[in-house]
Amino acid sequence: MNLLAIDTVTEMASIALLSSDDVLIDEALVPQQHTKVILPMIQKQMATAGLSFAQLDAIAFSRGPGSFTGLRICASITQGLAIAYDLPVIPVSSLQILAQAAYREDSSKLNIAACLDARRNEVYWGAYKLMTQADGTSLMTLVGEEVVTAPGLVKTESGGPWHGVGSGLKSYAAELAANPQVNLASMEPERFPLAQDALIYAKNAWGQKQFVDASLAIPTYLRDNIATPPQNKV
Numbered sequence: 669m670n671l672l673a674i675d676t677v678t679e680m681a682s683i684a685l686l687s688s689d690d691v692l693i694d695e696a697l698v699p700q701q702h703t704k705v706i707l708p709m710i711q712k713q714m715a716t717a718g719l720s721f722a723q724l725d726a727i728a729f730s731r732g733p734g735s736f737t738g739l740r741i742c743a744s745i746t747q748g749l750a751i752a753y754d755l756p757v758i759p760v761s762s763l764q765i766l767a768q769a770a771y772r773e774d775s776s777k778l779n780i781a782a783c784l785d786a787r788r789n790e791v792y793w794g795a796y797k798l799m800t801q802a803d804g805t806s807l808m809t810l811v812g813e814e815v816v817t818a819p820g821l822v823k824t825e826s827g828g829p830w831h832g833v834g835s836g837l838k839s840y841a842a843e844l845a846a847n848p849q850v851n852l853a854s855m856e857p858e859r860f861p862l863a864q865d866a867l868i869y870a871k872n873a874w875g876q877k878q879f880v881d882a883s884l885a886i887p888t889y890l891r892d893n894i895a896t897p898p899q900n901k902v
Contacts, residue, residue, distance in 0.1 A: 677734025
């Protein structure tokens with residue numbers, strides 16, 4: 669199995685390449701420089717693995733939510749490569765990727781609240797619990813829905829303790845601390861979603877034939893009015 673995963677939805681740009689049983693990764697913190705680095709990253713690791721794009725089985729991409737520009741870059745690169753080489757695509761939630769990263773680095777974290785800064789005084793929020801799949805894979809699985817909302821309106825689900833991850837915890841620390849519905853036992857505000865953590869979802873999805881046509885490599889914004897600036901209150 670050969671899978672490529674791409675993530676550019678935050679300040680971090682990352683790719684991960686599964687070549688048979690080997691995983692090659694590349695990542696860099698490059699705010700507003702994703703278009704300059706992401707294709708060279710992909711080309712470098714493909715060359716290292718000795719793979720051509722035609723040898724890939726599928727491309728996984730971080731579908732969002734996240735930075736609007738970053739989402740469009742991630743989707744357009746995925747779609748371009750998938751169309752050019754007639755490859756299926758596997759969309760993976762960026763919040764889910766973020767939660768999986770926390771579990772990968774600390775397997776005692778079984779309940780993850782993923783929180784990314786959505787700007788406009790809002791956060792992207794999703795709650796995830798570890799669940800074992802039919803093939804034995806342990807995946808962070810969404811509880812409820814992913815939302816975009818004011819930090820004062822989010823809440824942790826029952827059945828903690830909850831570990832919080834993501835940039836929203838830093839940007840809106842005061843608002844979240846004042847929210848009585850948020851109960852986090854620990855936090856990692858500096859954590860980013862990484863492409864290597866999309867691979868585990870991609871492998872599982874590929875095994876279950878849960879992939880889509882390249883034309884459906886579409887970002888998930890959560891916010892409907894993405895082109896409309898917030899109105900100033902009088």
